[in-house]
Amino acid sequence: xxxxxxxxxxxxxxxxxxxxxxxxxxxxxxxxxxxxxxxxxxxxxxxxxxxxxxxxxxxxxxxxxxxxxxxxxxxxxxxxxxxxxxxxxxxxxxxxxxxxxxxxxxxxxxxxxxxxxxxxxxxxxxxxxxxxxxxxxxxxxxxxxxxxxxxxxxxxxxxxxxxxxxxxxxxxxxxxxxxxxxxxxxxxxxxxxxxxxxxxxxxxxxxxxxxxxxxxxxxxxxxxxxxxxxxxxxxxxxxxxxxxxxxxxxxxxxxxxxxxxxxxxxxxxxxxxxxxxxxxxxxxxxxxxxxxxxxxxxxxxxxxxxxxxxxxxxxxxxxxxxxxxxxxxxxxxxxxxxxxxxxxxxxxxxxxxxxxxxxxxxxxxxxxxxxx
Amino acid sequence: xxxxxxxxxxxxxxxxxxxxxxxxxxxxxxxxxxxxxxxxxxxxxxxxxxxxxxxxxxxxxxxxxxxxxxxxxxxxxxxxxxxxxxxxxxxxxxxxxxxxxxxxxx
Numbered sequence: 234x235x236x237x238x239x240x241x242x243x244x245x246x247x248x249x250x251x252x253x254x255x256x257x258x259x260x261x262x263x264x265x266x267x268x269x270x271x272x273x274x275x276x277x278x279x280x281x282x283x284x285x286x287x288x289x290x291x292x293x294x295x296x297x298x299x300x301x302x303x304x305x306x307x308x309x310x311x312x313x314x315x316x317x318x319x320x321x322x323x324x325x326x327x328x329x330x331x332x333x334x335x336x337x338x339x340x341x342x343x344x345x346x347x348x349x350x351x352x353x354x355x356x357x358x359x360x361x362x363x364x365x366x367x368x369x370x371x372x373x374x375x376x377x378x379x380x381x382x383x384x385x386x387x388x389x390x391x392x393x394x395x396x397x398x399x400x401x402x403x404x405x406x407x408x409x410x411x412x413x414x415x416x417x418x419x420x421x422x423x424x425x426x427x428x429x430x431x432x433x434x435x436x437x438x439x440x441x442x443x444x445x446x447x448x449x450x451x452x453x454x455x456x457x458x459x460x461x462x463x464x465x466x467x468x469x470x471x472x473x474x475x476x477x478x479x480x481x482x483x484x485x486x487x488x489x490x491x492x493x494x495x496x497x498x499x500x501x502x503x504x505x506x507x508x509x510x511x512x513x514x515x516x517x518x519x520x521x522x523x524x525x526x527x528x529x530x531x532x533x534x535x536x537x538x539x540x541x542x543x544x545x546x547x548x549x550x551x552x553x554x555x556x557x558x559x560x561x562x563x564x565x566x567x568x569x570x571x572x573x574x575x576x577x578x579x580x581x582x583x584x585x586x587x588x589x590x591x592x593x594x595x596x597x598x599x600x601x602x603x604x605x
Numbered sequence: 606x607x608x609x610x611x612x613x614x615x616x617x618x619x620x621x622x623x624x625x626x627x628x629x630x631x632x633x634x635x636x637x638x639x640x641x642x643x644x645x646x647x648x649x650x651x652x653x654x655x656x657x658x659x660x661x662x663x664x665x666x667x668x669x670x671x672x673x674x675x676x677x678x679x680x681x682x683x684x685x686x687x688x689x690x691x692x693x694x695x696x697x698x699x700x701x702x703x704x705x706x707x708x709x710x711x
Contacts, residue, residue, distance in 0.1 A: 424665040425629060470669040472661065474697060493697040515698025519668075547660065 249324060249346060252331055254339040255302065257283040269346055271317040287313040287321065294328075301330045302337045312344060323351040368400040375401050375431055378438050380408040386416045387482045388605050392573035394581055396544070396597040403430025404542050404596035405437050411479065413449050420600055421475035421494060421517075422542045429469065436462060437473055437517075451477045451490040455525040459492065459517045466518030473517040476540065480532070485604060487538065488529040492517045495543055498558070500565045502535025507562040510538075537569050537576065538602040544595035545580075551589050560587070573601040607631060610638045617647045620684075624655040632666030639670045642679070649674055652711075654685035659693050671703065683708050 243250055244263045252261040259280040267274045270285055283291050290312045297307040307328040314322040326344030330337050383391055395404060403423030411417050419441050423430040440461045444454045455477055466472060476497065478489035489497075493516030496509040512528025532538065539561065548556045564583055568576050577599050584597065608631035609624040619642060627635065642649065651667075659667070671681045686694065686708055694700065700708065 422661065424661040470665060472665050472668070472697075474661065495696055513696075513698060515702040519698065519702045543661065 248326070249342075249344040251282065251342050251344075252339060253282045253342075255298075255337075257281055257298075260339060265346075269316065269322050270314060271320070285314050285316075287315055289313070297328050298340050301328050301340050304330070312342075321348070322346060323348045371428070371431065372397075372400040375434070378435065379406060384408050384410045384416060386410070386480070388485070389416070389480065389482060390573040390603045390605065391416065391418075391601065392577040393600045394577055394598070396581070396584075396593055398544070398593045398596050399427055401428060401431035402426060402596040403434050404544065404598045405434045405473075405475075406542075406598045406600060407438060407441060408600070409442075409445060411449060412446055414482070415449065416480040416482065416602070417445050418478040418480065418540060418600060418602065419445075419476070420540045420542065420598060421473050422544075422596075422598075424472045426595070429471070433462070433466070433471060433473060436465065437475065441477070449479065450527070451479055451488055452525045452527040455490040455492050455517070456523065459519075459523050459525070460521060462517055463521045467521075471518060474543075475517050478540075480602060485532045486529055487532055488527055490514070490525045490527050492523075492525055493519070495541060495546060497541070498539040498561060498565060499530065499532070500537040500539070500569045501533075502537075502569065503533060505566065507565055532604045534604050535569070536604045537565060537573070539565055539576075539580075540598075540600040540602070542596065542598040544593060544597035545584060545599065547595065548584060548588060548593055548597065549591075550587055551591055556584055556587055573603040576603070577601045608634045610635060612638065614643070614646065616645060618650065619643070619646045619648070620650045620652055622652040622655065626658040627656060627663035627667065628658065628660045629662040632663055636666055636670060639674065642674070642677075644677075646679055648680045648682065650682045650684050652684045653687065653690060654711075656687065656690055659690050661693075661697065664693065664697055664699065668699075668702075681707065685711055 246263055247265055249266040249269055250263040251259060251266050253259055259282045267277065283294065286294060293310065294312060297310050301307055309325060310328055312324050314324065316322060324344040325347050326342055329341050331339040331341045379395055380393055383393065391408060393406060393408060395406060403425060405421040407419040409417045421437055423433040437458065440458045444457045448454050455475065458475065462473060474494040475492040476489065476494040478487050480487045489510060491510065491513035496511065496513055498507050498509055500507050510528060510530060512526055514523065514525045546556060546558055546561065561580065564580050568579050580599060607625050608627055611622045613620045621638060625631065674681050
């Protein structure tokens with residue numbers, strides 16, 4: 234055991250090992266340290282250890298050395314070196330006190346070169362930040378597609394809101410006045426979440442805007458939207474639920490086509506009861522040659538039509554209970570007398586309270602139409 | 606909650622029993638299991654007695670599975686669909702798209 238070549242062992246160790254005196258003069262460094270510093274051991278004399286460190290690390294090691302010499306210990310210290318060639322080396326390691334004849338004479342360091350890991354971390358961080366910035370921009374674009382300026386329509390009021398679960402999502406909602414002065418109400422939900430869903434949401438927006446001023450027949454528009462989206466939806470095995478309605482302020486009639494979307498709820502003021510808009514077909518992307526049907530309903534003053542996406546109905550609280558359609562109907566019955574913006578706000582707030590602080594796992598879109 | 610798929614085959618008929626939730630996090634489990642369906646199988650029965658939840662992504666996945674099987678000339682049935690799961694299928698219009706005869710009770 235007496236023949237263990239300790240000097241050789243230390244010199245050939247992969248870790249960067251060094252010994253300095255109290256003033257920071259380098260007394261010893263192993264081969265790995267010299268190699269990492271781009272220095273030739275034989276040609277390097279009188280190196281002041283601190284000079285090989287970055288300025289922030291100098292302050293850090295001065296404090297650490299003081300602690301160690303006073304009998305404390307320093308573990309997982311990060312030191313960044315600047316090599317002779319000007320490269321930055323990131324290291325992590327421990328400092329311990331070096332004693333001779335019972336007196337502290339300097340410090341002994343064993344450090345690991347973590348440069349490649351650090352550079353990879355930095356690159357990942359940069360990519361993440363860049364991705365976040367792109368997502369934020371995408372969020373701004375997607376938000377701009379939401380009807381912020383609500384259309385004005387005679388004899389009716391409308392309100393709309395969206396609660397996003399992520400930066401971008403698959404909920405779609407649009408409100409506009411058609412060529413024949415009807416209120417167009419489009420609401421939809423793309424299967425899935427995030428960027429793929431957002432891409433389909435934007436496509437849906439574009440197709441609806443393109444066709445809505447060409448036809449006053451909801452079924453025709455939905456047929457066209459389906460045929461336009463079908464190839465991409467089929468390719469990516471996705472689907473879109475979509476409801477499109479046209480409200481005529483003169484006749485107070487709502488004609489609509491429902492492609493697999495949650496049937497909107499109508500509060501009938503005369504009966505004091507809620508009912509669902511019954512006519513519906515399957516989702517967009519089911520069949521290329523789908524022929525969607527139309528439904529119509531006569532609305533009267535005081536009636537409220539509530540359009541929503543499934544994030545509302547399926548939102549779950551901490552006990553995994555769903556918000557559900559029954560709650561929506563009860564809230565409509567209780568608050569039908571209010572203006573559309575207040576009805577929407579109350580249901581929105583009730584939903585957030587129901588979640589008990591849990592963030593919504595899916596986007597939620599609400600549109601309220603109230604007949605005066 | 607996860608999705609468990611148990612398979613039971615008698616040669617020409619394969620019964621896949623789904624237990625748990627079919628959503629964005631579990632839909633690939635079903636897809637992977639169906640990819641392993643033997644060429645001799647003529648009918649696949651998806652037993653949903655213990656499927657407690659499905660969302661639109663789950664339905665999308667289910668639909669691609671059914672389409673894939675039909676493309677291979679394999680008949681597909683959905684058995685013992687619970688009320689809450691059927692409600693989601695119904696809103697999306699799945700019975701209209703696939704035909705009501707696809708659904709059966711044991």
